[in-house]
Amino acid sequence: MNKEEAKIRIDQLCEELQEHNYRYYVLAQPSISDYDFDQKLKELEALETQYPEFVRPDSPTKRVGGEPTKDFPTVKHKYPMLSLSNSYSLEEIKEFDTRVHKVVGQEVEYVCELKYDGLAISLTYANGILTQAVTRGDGVRGDDVTNNVKTIRSIPLKLRGDYPPEFEIRGEVLMPRTEFERLNREREEIGDNPFANPRNAAAGSLKMQDPKEVAKRKLDAFLYYIPHELPGIKTHYDALKKARSWGLKISDNMAICRDMNQIMEYINDWDKGRQYLPYEIDGIVIKVNDLSLQQQLAYTAKNPRWAIAYKFKAERVETLLESIDYQVGRTGAITPVANLKPVLLAGTTVKRASLHNADIIAQLDVRIGDTVYVEKGGEIIPKIVGVNLNKRPAGAQPVKFIDRCPECGTPLIRKEGEAAHYCPNEDSCPPQIKGKLEHFISRKAMNIDSLGEGKIEMLYDHGLVKNVADLYDLTYTAILGLEKVIPAEEGKKEKRLSFREKTAENIIKGIEQSRKVPFPRVLYALGIRYVGETVAKKLTAHFKTINQLMAASFEELILVEEIGEKIAESVLLFFQKPVHQEIVTRLRAHGVQMEIKETQVSEPQLLQGKSFVVSGIFERHSRDEIKALIERFGGKNVSAISSKTDFVLAGANMGPAKKQKAKKLGISIISEEDFEEMIRQ
Numbered sequence: 001m002n003k004e005e006a007k008i009r010i011d012q013l014c015e016e017l018q019e020h021n022y023r024y025y026v027l028a029q030p031s032i033s034d035y036d037f038d039q040k041l042k043e044l045e046a047l048e049t050q051y052p053e054f055v056r057p058d059s060p061t062k063r064v065g066g067e068p069t070k071d072f073p074t075v076k077h078k079y080p081m082l083s084l085s086n087s088y089s090l091e092e093i094k095e096f097d098t099r100v101h102k103v104v105g106q107e108v109e110y111v112c113e114l115k116y117d118g119l120a121i122s123l124t125y126a127n128g129i130l131t132q133a134v135t136r137g138d139g140v141r142g143d144d145v146t147n148n149v150k151t152i153r154s155i156p157l158k159l160r161g162d163y164p165p166e167f168e169i170r171g172e173v174l175m176p177r178t179e180f181e182r183l184n185r186e187r188e189e190i191g192d193n194p195f196a197n198p199r200n201a202a203a204g205s206l207k208m209q210d211p212k213e214v215a216k217r218k219l220d221a222f223l224y225y226i227p228h229e230l231p232g233i234k235t236h237y238d239a240l241k242k243a244r245s246w247g248l249k250i251s252d253n254m255a256i257c258r259d260m261n262q263i264m265e266y267i268n269d270w271d272k273g274r275q276y277l278p279y280e281i282d283g284i285v286i287k288v289n290d291l292s293l294q295q296q297l298a299y300t301a302k303n304p305r306w307a308i309a310y311k312f313k314a315e316r317v318e319t320l321l322e323s324i325d326y327q328v329g330r331t332g333a334i335t336p337v338a339n340l341k342p343v344l345l346a347g348t349t350v351k352r353a354s355l356h357n358a359d360i361i362a363q364l365d366v367r368i369g370d371t372v373y374v375e376k377g378g379e380i381i382p383k384i385v386g387v388n389l390n391k392r393p394a395g396a397q398p399v400k401f402i403d404r405c406p407e408c409g410t411p412l413i414r415k416e417g418e419a420a421h422y423c424p425n426e427d428s429c430p431p432q433i434k435g436k437l438e439h440f441i442s443r444k445a446m447n448i449d450s451l452g453e454g455k456i457e458m459l460y461d462h463g464l465v466k467n468v469a470d471l472y473d474l475t476y477t478a479i480l481g482l483e484k485v486i487p488a489e490e491g492k493k494e495k496r497l498s499f500r501e502k503t504a505e506n507i508i509k510g511i512e513q514s515r516k517v518p519f520p521r522v523l524y525a526l527g528i529r530y531v532g533e534t535v536a537k538k539l540t541a542h543f544k545t546i547n548q549l550m551a552a553s554f555e556e557l558i559l560v561e562e563i564g565e566k567i568a569e570s571v572l573l574f575f576q577k578p579v580h581q582e583i584v585t586r587l588r589a590h591g592v593q594m595e596i597k598e599t600q601v602s603e604p605q606l607l608q609g610k611s612f613v614v615s616g617i618f619e620r621h622s623r624d625e626i627k628a629l630i631e632r633f634g635g636k637n638v639s640a641i642s643s644k645t646d647f648v649l650a651g652a653n654m655g656p657a658k659k660q661k662a663k664k665l666g667i668s669i670i671s672e673e674d675f676e677e678m679i680r681q
Helices: 003-026 034-050 090-104 177-189 198-206 211-215 236-245 260-276 291-297 358-364 430-441 455-461 468-473 501-516 519-525 533-543 546-551 554-558 565-576 578-589 623-632 656-665 672-680
Strands: 074-076 110-116 119-126 129-135 141-143 166-174 220-225 255-257 281-288 307-311 316-328 334-345 348-354 371-377 381-387 483-486 495-498 611-615 647-650 668-670
Touching: 003 034, 034 307, 090 260, 090 281, 090 291, 090 307, 110 166, 110 220, 110 260, 110 307, 119 198, 129 141, 166 198, 177 198, 220 236, 236 291, 255 260, 260 281, 281 291, 316 430, 334 371, 348 381, 358 381, 430 455, 430 468, 455 483, 468 578, 519 533, 519 546, 533 546, 546 565, 546 578, 554 565, 565 578, 611 623, 611 656, 623 672, 647 656, 656 668, 668 672
Parallel strands: 611 647, 647 668
Antiparallel strands: 074 141, 110 255, 110 281, 119 129, 119 166, 166 220, 281 307, 316 334, 316 371, 334 348, 371 381, 483 495
16 A cells, blocks of 8 residues: 555545444444444554554544534543453453563453443542533543433432542443333334444433433443542452442452453353343453552553453354345334345344445445345344445445335435435325234234234235224124135245134124223324323323314423423324324224223222332233233332332242342232232222
8 A cells, every 4th residue: 555545545534433433422323333443443543653644633543432412511521531442352362461461560460340332421429429420422521411310220329338528430321131122112113213222222312301201211330440549449349349338330240360361261251141141241341450550551542551341243244135125114114124145143044134224225335236244233133234345246336215115106205303214105005004003903002912913914905904993893794704825934834814703703802892992002002103102191191082182282282291392293293184083083983992081090099109010920910901000099110120119019930030139129029919909908
C-alpha cells in the first residue's frame, strides 16, 4: 500500500467507525458485530502507526466512545471513563501477562470477572445518597441519566454501613434475558420493531425520556470498579467486597487467579457456562488485583495497562445469499428475509435470516449472490453481519427495497423517524387480515384456542372470515367438513386438516364462550397499533364503554395515565375508519363485551396493597385467570421476587430458584387453595 492508498483507507475507516460509534452509542442501533468493529479499529491503529502524518484530529482511535446524546444534560466525568483493550486471542492474554510482569518485576495476582453486555454507567454517592448517574459518553463527558437509573431496583438509592462521605463506583446496566424476551413479545404485539439484543434494549431503555417507562423495563446492574482510593483498601477485590457491604450489587462470580492456567480455566468455564446465566455476557475481564501495581502500570490515552478484556468470539459461518423475500406482519410492517444456502451454525441448520429493514440492507451493502457472514444474535436468532467482498460475483447489483406490498400491491409508506416500511391497506391485505384474526383469538385476547393451529387460515381461504366480526357469524353447518391439504416438508408426508364433528363443535363453543371476555381484553384483541394489554386496561378503566372511547378527542386521550401522543393518534385513526366502526357495531350486536360492567369493579378490595408473584401450573385456574383475580380483588402482579413482594403463589413445577429466593427473603409461599381462601373471605 502506497501513501496515497493509505490516506484514502485511513479516511474511509475513520468515517465508517464514526458512523458505527454514532449508531451504537447515540441511536443504540448497532449495525456490525463487536468483532468487526474491533478489527476495523485495529486496522486503523496500525495504519496510523505506519503513516502518522495522516492521523486525523477526529480519529476514532483518540476516543473511547461516541458523542453524548443531546436529549440529556452533559456531565464531565471526575475521573475519565476509559474503555478496556479487547482481545479475541488467548495468545494476546498471555502477552498481556508478560507485559505486566516485565513492568512490575514480581508475582502478580489477577481478578477475573464476567464482561457484561450492557451499557457502562458511573454512580456517585454523597453522604450515602445516590446523587448522579452518568453514561460513559465519549469517556470525558457523558449523559446524566440519574432519574432513569433510580428506577433500577438493584441500584441502592442509599448506602448502608460505613461508607465514605463521597464515593463513585462504575458498572454495567443490563437487561435480563427473560425481560428482553417479554419486551420484544410486547413490542411485536403492538406493532413496534423488536430490539436486536438485550444490550440494545438496555441502551435504548436508559435513554428514554420518561422514567416511568424505564421502570417498566426491569433493568438490572452489576458494579465492578471504584476509580479512587478507599481508606485501608489495598486490592481491587477487597474494594469490591467493601462496596458489597454498603449494599451495592457486586457479582458473586469473581475469582482471584494467580497464574495463566487459572485464568485460562476461568475463561473456558464461562465460555461454556454463560448460556446458563440469566443475562448476556460477551467475555471475561482480567484485572491486576493490587492497587499499587495498578498505579505503577498506569494508563494509555484510552485504556488502563493493568486490565484487558477477552471477548468470546461468536460462531460465524459463510454461506450464499440466494434471494430475499418480503414478509408482511399483522401491523403491515414489511420485513426482508434472506434465503440462504443451508449451513450448519451452532448445532442447527440455518436457511433464513432477517435483514430487518431497508437501512440495514444498505449499511451491509448485501447483494443477491453474495457470500455472507452469518452469526446467531444472542446465540439464538441467525443474522447476517457482513459480506465477503472478495467473493462478490461480477455484476452484482445493490438491493432495491420494494415499493409495493408483495401481497396486495399497495404502495408502501415509511413514516418519519421509523425504520420500517408499511403496507397501509390494513383491512384488505391478506397477511394483515390473517394476523389480526390470529391476534384476536390468542390466549391473552379472546382466548378461542379451538381456532388455533392453522384453522384461521383455512376459514379465510374458504372465504368465511374477512374480519374479526365474521367469526361470530360462523355456524356449525358452514364449517363442518372443511378441508385443507398442508404440503409436505422435506422428508415428511403431507398433512390433511379437516373440520370434523368434534372440531366444529369446539370452534362454535369457543366462539360462544368468548362473548364473556371482559372489555379490556376485547379492546386489546381489536389489534390497534400500540395498544397492548396494559394500555387497553388504562383506556377501558378511564372511558368505561367503547362508545365513550370512540368519541374521545386527542386531548381527552392524552389525559389518560400513560397514554402518549403516539398511542392517542393510533386510537383516533383506528376508530375514524368506517370499516372499524362497523366491526365494533357487529361485535356489540353479537354480545361481545363493550363496556366495563359493575361486577368487574365491585369486588371487595381484599388484596389492596399486596403484591404477588405467580409461578408454576395450577389445577383449577390458568395463570392468567389467577392474575386477573388478583387485580380484580385489588392486588398487584409483579414478575420478579424482591423484598417488597408479599406473596409467592406457587403451583406445580415452580422453579427451585424462585422458591429458594422467596424463602431467603422470608416471603410467604401460598398454594392455589390458600389463595382461594383469601378471596373467599
